[in-house]
């Protein structure tokens with residue numbers, strides 16, 4: 604049985620009525636994703652029929668549980684939402700279960716020819732192969748011309764904006780590059796982030812990764828920077844144990860990114876070599892925990908994961924989904940202090956996130972007023988970002 608969340612006084616975001624952001628994800632993005640997956644890989648007739656059935660269910664039907672024979676089905680057995688309409692359940696739960704059902708339809712966990720095949724690999728590979736990535740990696744060679752503070756800021760903001768799915772990652776250095784990336788910040792606690800790291804050294808940093816490819820590359824370069832500047836004695840990189848939310852990073856994706864770095868030249872290649880060595884001598888630890896793909900907020904994390912985060916000088920949560928899970932996917936007034944929403948977290952925690960869903964905390968009322976008076980979709984369009992830290 605799942606314990607109750609600390610945040611039960613705030614209503615969770617449910618998929619809800621047409622017109623809401625959450626509903627558009629279920630009504631539009633998920634059916635479109637099924638089609639993309641089908642087109643990207645030549646699945647046999649039985650898998651195609653399973654995709655048809657899933658599409659039918661999410662568009663017209665009621666939530667069905669995983670088959671009992673499905674590996675790991677016991678983890679999902681006691682959920683309270685089966686038999687309900689997809690639109691009536693919490694958004695966080697619905698999205699997560701959709702990805703689990705998609706993998707079941709494709710026999711991802713079933714011994715046989717499709718075991719372990721990542722349905723999203725074609726998209727992830729295409730992103731990483733782009734010439735833009737070559738340009739961005741070459742831009743790293745300009746880092747030595749920056750002051751140490753500019754280097755810190757450039758690499759932190761590259762990791763942050765790497766989370767903006769449609770952007771590629773922006774390692775373009777120098778004043779112009781920085782100014783561009785600072786403009787969209789709705790909260791910037793980055794000075795506190797560096798202070799926490801300085802006060803806690805030598806220490807371990809947990810970096811909870813989000814997307815593969817163009818986001819994971821700057822995350823890895825940031826991890827290298829933390830190690831080489833002595834901010835971290837080790838970095839624990841939390842990855843997804845299986846393909847999730849399309850582009851979330853797995854161990855396989857990390858190895859591909861390391862190859863992409865070492866296959867480049869200059870600073871990128873050197874960072875790639877150092878990171879390979881760091882994996883080899885235990886300073887870069889790749890970790891996957893089942894809870895990383897659970898449909899739950901972090902306040903319900905199990906004891907071993909809590910201990911992991913508690914032992915870190917700082918835990919850095921990347922991306923939108925991790926943010927939703929960190930503060931609970933709930934209707935917080937946007938001015939609720941970030942520290943209040945994350946009070947349960949067992950140690951200092953930072954969020955590096957571009958805004959791609961409705962939930963947000965920690966905004967100054969003046970910022971909120973300004974945002975509400977401007978572009979309508981500031982919460983969901985990925986044009987804005989934040990660096991929030993709770994010490």
Ligand SMILES: O=P(O)(O)OC[C@H]1O[C@](O)(CO)[C@@H](O)[C@@H]1O
Nearest residue numbers: 628813814922923924925959960
């Ligand atoms: O990759 P990120 O930054 O976690 O973003 C994932 C976000 O995309 C969505 O799945 C919508 O497609 C959000 O619901 C989710 O929070």
